[in-house]
Amino acid sequence: MASDPSPNSSTATRRTTDRLRGSVARVWASRWTKAALALFGLGLIALFGFWLIVVRDLPSVDTLRTYEPPLPTNVRGIDGAPIHSYARERRVELSFAEYPPMLINAFLAAEDKSFFEHHGVDFPGLAGAVFDYVSKIGSGRRARGGSTITQQVAKNLLIGNEYSPTRKLREAVLAYKIEDTLTKPQILELYLNQIALGRNAFGVEAASHAYFDKDLDQLDLAQIAYLAILPKGPSNYDPVRYHDRAMTRRNYVLDRMLENGFITRAQFDTANAEPLGVVLRRTPRFESVGGYFVEEVRRQLMAKFGESAKDGPYSVYSGGLWVRTSFDTRLQDLAQQALRDGLVRFDSGRGWNGPIRHVEIEDDNWLQPLLNSNIALDYRNWVAAIVTGKDGNSWNLGFRTGKTGTLPRYAAQMAVRGKGGNAFGAIKTGDIIAVAPEGGEFALRAIPKVSGAFVVEEPASGRVLAMQGGFDDRLQAFNRATQAMRQPGSTIKPIVYSAALDNGMTPASIIVDGPFCVYQGARLGQKCFRNFGNSRGAGPHTMRWGIEQSRNLMTVRAAAQTGMPKVVATIKKMGVGDYAPYLSFALGAGETTVGRMVNAYSILANNGKGGPPSLIDFVQDRHGKVIWPENWRACDRCNAPDWDGKPMPRPVARQRQVLDAMTAYQMVHITEGVVQRGTAVTLRDLDRPMFGKTGTNNGPTDVWFIGGTPQYVGGLYIGFDTPRNLGSAAQGGTLAAPIFKQFAVKAYADLPKLPFRAPAGIxxxxxxxxxxxxxxxxxxxxxxxxxxxxxxxxxxxxxxxxxxxxxxxxxxxxxxxxxxxxxxxxxxxxxxxxxxxxx
Structure with missing residues (x-):
């Protein structure tokens, strides 16, 4: 018979159960603890990873407080008027207060309507962008942006445009920090100054000029709305290629502005009905001014400050420099016109020299290739045209304006130079040629094969006022004024005779115009010099007569008597060149540039004072501080409002005494006779004190004239880039001097007839x-x-x-x-x- 369980047995069972329950609880507690620790560890790892990948190397937003966007270098002429700018990015920096409120509303409607409510990140928009990114992985399509304006500032200025979720996270973190650092207006100012809007325009002011050729405050509502669509992708809304797409997007922005209460229904209806009104892509208005001059300025600035931001804060293409130059628009126009007319006169009747350039045309898209060529003409009524096809007895033409025309067979009958046949038969589709309007159609023109250069300088200061280095810098970028090394011929003689005057001769010294030979050693043998045209010597004459008549035999005899080491030393200190002491250099056999020769003559005209010629008066940084030249000092009381009525102030002199003042005056006085009765007599009827000298070197391959008045000294040469004979009739007095005369007639017209002033002691x-x-x-x-x-x-x-x-x-x-x-x-x-x- 079974017995009932005892009380002790029940207690043991309960204890066992309790122990089991406790053990299970401890196990679960341990597991939860481990899980929590694991989660905590994972959280730490995630946070560390987030810090490592997203936060660790984020740039400091404090740099935005002093951020200076890349700005063009602006160049101004002698009168302070803007003439050019150098830029990789076209940008005009404005303050927030200068932006029209309507423009700000348009960009908010298009890009970030809740800009003034969020703290840098629009979380619903960000989540949508992330979801869109995930859904498009592997599709090759790009996800939508979803960035706020603040995030775009972070992307554009601090972290770059990498396409990845990591960049989005970095954007968001930085945007939050930016909102803590800058005010909303400051953020918008950065954005509107920095954003890329196509056509090489950065910032809305530059874009206003690029698309509408207007200042920002002159735009109407429809034009403002068009600018607001461009941040989404300027190429996607190109007004020429994607006109309908651009219209749809612009009207969408107008609709958003209406919905947000930024404009009224009447404003919407008016703007919505407007065409785009965008101008064709064009060169900025100042880009064609003073081409060769401003290119030489650019070279000098590049050598001093570098090209881009990596070269320093004052770089040419991003430093925002303000450059005051000595460029005189009036004199430049006169020198340019005179040189071009002279080149065309010389080249006329010699045939067509072929197209300016050939480009490929696809699917009748001729406008873009023409614009991309950067070829243009502004000589008289000549224009550059692209040949788009043939229609019977006419070639079809296209122009930069988008207009078209025809070139009939009868207007292109000139012979093809060096090849035979006529130009009409030699033209091909895709050729860019020079034409001029004629009777409702166009006639072919020939760009001269011969070239040259013209420089004008102010003797009193050494400032270059005008520089033309060829027919047109958009056709021939090589600047012959400063880069073409040519033989100056007889224009070197006044400098040779200056050395003679410095060493005992006088203007009345008698020099024999007769045979002169020197023995040059066993290898070279006897060298006999001759006058131009092989004319016989005229016997003993004064130095003055020898210079006026440009007698070679008298020159080498004077150089030999003076000593060639002394002659070449004078040539060197006048900045012409560094030559060996050979007699042939006394007749202009050494190479130099027209710019150097004009400067040497300016030293003569300035009683021996001078130095290297200057194109740049001074350079200021974007804040107005003069940074070049280093020792620059403002001219005290030079501005009319500051003048105190005392003797007129003078700018700081930067010239030194290069040549004895009396020697310089003697040579100027002698070479006045060259104009009065010598080889430059064609200039005599200008009826003013003027000195100068012509030059014709062997061949002749180059012809020269250099000279002027106390106010301006100018000089030019004409010759082929690959030196070859200009023809037996070519001389400095018949080709170069008339070109200078054409310039001088207008250049000196309003100037007083000042004599050259003799220095003390003469x-x-x-x-x-x-x-x-x-x-x-x-x-x-x-x-x-x-x-x-x-x-x-x-x-x-x-x-x-x-x-x-x-x-x-x-x-x-x-x-x-x-x-x-x-x-x-x-x-x-x-x-x-x-x-x-x-x-």
């Missing part, structure tokens, strides 16, 4: 022009172009003395001596004072 003496002997009892006849008696400039104690009676008859003159009453005879010093000289 003695003006009446001499016989043929013999160089002193003359008494008669006066120079200023109305006679070839007077027998002239005023000549001498250094102290170097003037010729009265000859004794037994030395021979008195010198003959071409004008009869006229005795003046002794009591009233004017003194030489009185005459000089009236002429502006110093006795």
């Amino acid at each position: 003695r003006m003496v009446r001499i016989d022009r043929g013999s160089g002997r002193p003359v008494y009892g008669t006066w120079p006849n200023t109305d006679d172009p070839k007077p027998g008696v002239i005023w000549e400039a001498f250094k102290p104690e170097s003037e010729p003395r009265r000859a004794a009676r037994r030395a021979g008859p008195a010198p003959t003159t071409t004008t009869a001596p006229t005795a003046a009453p002794k009591a009233e005879a004017p003194r030489d010093s009185d005459f000089l004072q009236r002429q502006g000289g110093i006795y």
Whole structure:
């Protein structure tokens, strides 16, 4: 018979059960603890990973407080007017207050309507962008953005445009920090100044000019709405290729503005009905001004400050520099026109030189290739055109404006130079050619094959006022004014004779114009020099006559007597070139540039003072501080409002004495005779004090003229880029001097007729022009172009003395001596004072 369980047995069972329950609880507690620890560890790992991947190397948003966007370098001319800009990114920086409220509303409607409510991140929009990204993985399609304006600022300015979820997270973190650092207006200002909007325009002000050729405050509502669609992708809404798509998106922005209460229904209806009104892509308005000049300025700035931001804060293409130059628009236009006319005159009748360039055209899309070529013309009524196809006896043409025209067979009959046949048959589709309007159609024009350069300088300051380095810089970028090394021919002679004047000769020194040979050693043998045109020597004559008539034999004889080491030393210190002491260099055999030669003549005109020529007056950073030249000082009281009525202030002189002042004046005085009765006599009817010298080198391959007045000195050469004969009739006096004359007629028209002022110590003496002997009892006849008696400039104690009676008859003159009453005879010093000289 079973017995009932005892109380002790029940207790044991309960204890066992409790122990089991406790053990299970402890197990579960341990598991939960481990799970919690694991989750905590995973959280730490996740946070560390988030920090490592997203936060660790985030840039500091504090840099945005002092952020300066890349800005173009702006170049201004001598009158302060803008003439050019250098930029990789076209941008005009504005403050928030300068942006029209309507424009701000348009961008908010298009990009971030809740901008003023969120703290940098629009979480619903961000979540939608992430979901869209995940759904498109592997599809090759790009997910929608979903970024706020603040996130776009973070992307554009701090972290870049990488396409990944990580970048989105970094954007969000930075956007939150930016909102803590900057105000909403500051964020919008950064955004509107920085955003890329196509056509190389960055920021809305630059885009306003790129798409509508207007300032921002001149845009209407429809145009503002178009700008607001561009951040989504400027190429997607190109007004030419995707016009309908652009119209749809613009009207969508207008609809969003209406929905948000930014505009009224009437404003919406008016804007919605407007066409896009976008102008064709075009070169900025100042880009074609002073092409060769501003390119030389760019080279100098690049050498000083570098090209991009990595080269320093003052880089040419991003530093926002303000550059004041000596560029004179009026003189540049005159020099450019004169040189071009001269080149066309010389080249006319020699045939067509072929197309400017050939480009490929696909599917009748000729406009873009033409615009991309950057070829344009502004010579008279010539224009650049692209040949788009042939229609019977006419070629079809297209122009940069989008307009079209025709070139009939009869208007393209000039011969093809060097190949035969006529131009009409040689033209091909895709050729870019020069044409001019004629009778409702167009006629072919030939770009000259010959080229050259023209430079104008102000002697008193050494500032280059104009520079034309070829026919057109958009056709020929090579700047012949500073880069073409050419033989200057006889234009070197005034510098050679300056060395002679520095070493004992006078303008009246007698030099034999006769055979001159030198032995050059066993290898080179005997070298005999000759005059231009192989003309025979004319016997003994004065130095003045030798320069006026450009006699080679007299020049080499004077150089040999002076010593070629001294001659080349003078040439070097005048900045022309560094030559070996060979006699051929005295006749212009050494290479130099027209820019250097014009500067050397400017030194002569400035009584021997000068230095390297300058194109840049000063450079300021974007805040207005002058950063170049380093020792620049403002001209105190030079501005009219600051003038105190005392003697007129003068700018700081930056020139040094390169050549003896009296030597320089003597040479200028002699070369005035070149204009009055020498090889540059074509300039005499300008009827003003003017000096100069022509040049024609062997071949001739180049012809020159350099000279001018106390106000401006100019110079030019003409020659083929690959030197070849210009023809036996080509001379400096017949080709180069007339080009300078065309320039001078207008350039000097409103200027006073100032004489060249003699330095202290110069003695003006009446001499016989043929013999160089002193003359008494008669006066120079200023109305006679070839007077027998002239005023000549001498250094102290170097003037010729009265000859004794037994030395021979008195010198003959071409004008009869006229005795003046002794009591009233004017003194030489009185005459000089009236002429502006110093006795």
